[in-house]
Amino acid sequence: MNTYTPPDFYNLDALLTDEEKLIRSSVRQYVTENIMPIIADCHEQGVFPKQIIPGLGALGVFGSTLKGYNCPGLSYTAYGLIMQEIERADSGIRSFVSVQGGLCMYPIYKYASETLKKKFLPKMSTGELIGCFGLTEPDFGSNPGGLLTKATKDGSDYILNGTKMWITNGCIADLAIIWAKTEDGKISGFIVEKDFSGFKTQEIKKKYSLRASITSELILDNCRVPSTHKLEVSGLKGPFSCLNLARYGISWGSLGAAMACYHEALEYSKTRIQFNKPLASFQLVQSKLVYMFTEITKGQLLAYHLGKGMDGGQWSPQQISMAKMNNVSKALKIARMARDILGANGITYEYQCGRHMQNLESVNTYEGTEDIHKLILGQHITDIPSFF
Ligand code: TGC
Ligand code: FAD
Numbered sequence: 001m002n003t004y005t006p007p008d009f010y011n012l013d014a015l016l017t018d019e020e021k022l023i024r025s026s027v028r029q030y031v032t033e034n035i036m037p038i039i040a041d042c043h044e045q046g047v048f049p050k051q052i053i054p055g056l057g058a059l060g061v062f063g064s065t066l067k068g069y070n071c072p073g074l075s076y077t078a079y080g081l082i083m084q085e086i087e088r089a090d091s092g093i094r095s096f097v098s099v100q101g102g103l104c105m106y107p108i109y110k111y112a113s114e115t116l117k118k119k120f121l122p123k124m125s126t127g128e129l130i131g132c133f134g135l136t137e138p139d140f141g142s143n144p145g146g147l148l149t150k151a152t153k154d155g156s157d158y159i160l161n162g163t164k165m166w167i168t169n170g171c172i173a174d175l176a177i178i179w180a181k182t183e184d185g186k187i188s189g190f191i192v193e194k195d196f197s198g199f200k201t202q203e204i205k206k207k208y209s210l211r212a213s214i215t216s217e218l219i220l221d222n223c224r225v226p227s228t229h230k231l232e233v234s235g236l237k238g239p240f241s242c243l244n245l246a247r248y249g250i251s252w253g254s255l256g257a258a259m260a261c262y263h264e265a266l267e268y269s270k271t272r273i274q275f276n277k278p279l280a281s282f283q284l285v286q287s288k289l290v291y292m293f294t295e296i297t298k299g300q301l302l303a304y305h306l307g308k309g310m311d312g313g314q315w316s317p318q319q320i321s322m323a324k325m326n327n328v329s330k331a332l333k334i335a336r337m338a339r340d341i342l343g344a345n346g347i348t349y350e351y352q353c354g355r356h357m358q359n360l361e362s363v364n365t366y367e368g369t370e371d372i373h374k375l376i377l378g379q380h381i382t383d384i385p386s387f388f
Pocket of ligand 1: 094141145
């Protein structure tokens with residue numbers, strides 16, 4: 001297979017800073033040398049490759065937009081490029097990075113005391129400490145406002161009771177950001193350390209998607225949490241403010257997966273001969289390749305422009321919804337098309353597109369399903385909420 005060169009049809013590279021290009025090439029090199037050679041086996045065996053954590057930490061990918069606490073304070077565009085390069089290898093590895101930085105380090109940085117920031121953030125930036133984010137429950141996924149986990153005040157502590165479901169990194173996490181309702185019915189966040197009494201995790205097995213990522217159930221059974229560990233934010237805007245950064249990262253990450261599939265399908269179609277001609281010479285195959293190329297280019301424009309808007313402080317959650325919804329949904333279609341072009345070979349671990357296709361089914365569901373983002377945008381343009 002030829003060297004990996006992703007499409008840049010509208011010459012977006014010319015708009016990136018030298019620092020952004022350098023970060024992208026460092027992460028691309030790390031991914032090529034350390035993740036690509038092992039990822040198919042990890043996916044097949046259902047194993048998360050923990051050995052890559054220190055290397056990713058040394059690259060500065062955890063909490064990369066945060067300033068101080070050993071975090072590099074990179075631009076949102078640089079953060080997006082990092083996510084793109086990592087998800088080129090596998091959505092599960094990008095998930096690990098999204099959760100660590102966007103969903104765990106960010107709320108600690110924004111809403112925790114200085115003491116806890118100093119305690120957790122430097123070690124999370126290197127990957128010595130791992131976080132997970134518990135919002136979803138067995139009966140409350142798209143509608144987290146209904147969540148049942150309770151936090152009851154008891155002296156200087158809170159007692160947490162409830163169950164969280166589908167939690168990335170859960171079983172390997174040193175701390176969990178848990179969203180629970182206090183006695184006034186408002187949603188609050190708590191930092192739960194793994195050795196707090198009453199906190200247990202259980203890995204969710206037998207997944208056919210995101211197999212190189214750990215997904216867990218979290219059980220809080222009279223879990224005692226000091227009130228120092230309660231985050232300074234009240235209501236759903238607490239968890240949703242974290243989702244913005246993670247959803248933005250996914251809009252870039254999914255492009256990385258799409259680019260990997262496109263590259264694989266293009267190379268394959270040039271060398272696979274049927275009816276005495278390469279597949280790439282047939283009009284129907286070219287039509288599929290052109291669809292992929294066009295959708296990747298459109299997705300790049302969305303992600304790039306959103307990133308530069310965020311760097312300049314000009315963005316809205318609805319813009320992030322459009323980028324997440326569109327780029328993941330198109331990446332999933334691209335992965336399915338690439339799998340189709342590869343014929344029977346497309347279902348094997350010798351190639352990437354089948355694995356990306358399986359992973360992107362989860363990416364289309366988590367961080368707000370495709371339809372939930374449609375409803376967010378529907379409300380934005382009509383002023384009429386139609387969630388219920
Ligand atoms: P709604 O009434 O719309 O809002 C409640 C309060 O939240 C504020 N808000 C936001 N604030 C910041 N950023 C955002 N994006 C915000 N969206 C809403 C809003 O202003 C309001 O504030 P206030 O002060 O007025 O109280 O809430 P709703 O209950 O009607 O929600 C509607 C809906 C469906 C859009 C929302 O519930 C939703 O987004 N559902 C999707 C759930 C979701 O995305 N879960 C993700 C779980 S984490 C995960 O999947 C990790 S995957 C691992 C990986 O990333 O790799
Ligand atoms: P449901 O909410 O039951 O939705 C099912 C279907 O109904 C979807 O198609 C949805 O679009 C549709 N639907 C729902 N409501 C409406 C409506 N009002 N109108 C029209 N259609 C609707 N969560 C965390 O908190 N932390 C994590 O780290 C995390 N990691 C995850 C990792 C993986 C691999 C997966 C698969 C999920 C993860 N999640 C995590 C959970 C994820 O956020 C939820 O799966 C997601 O929010 C959807 O919730 P649900 O699965 O309960 O589906």
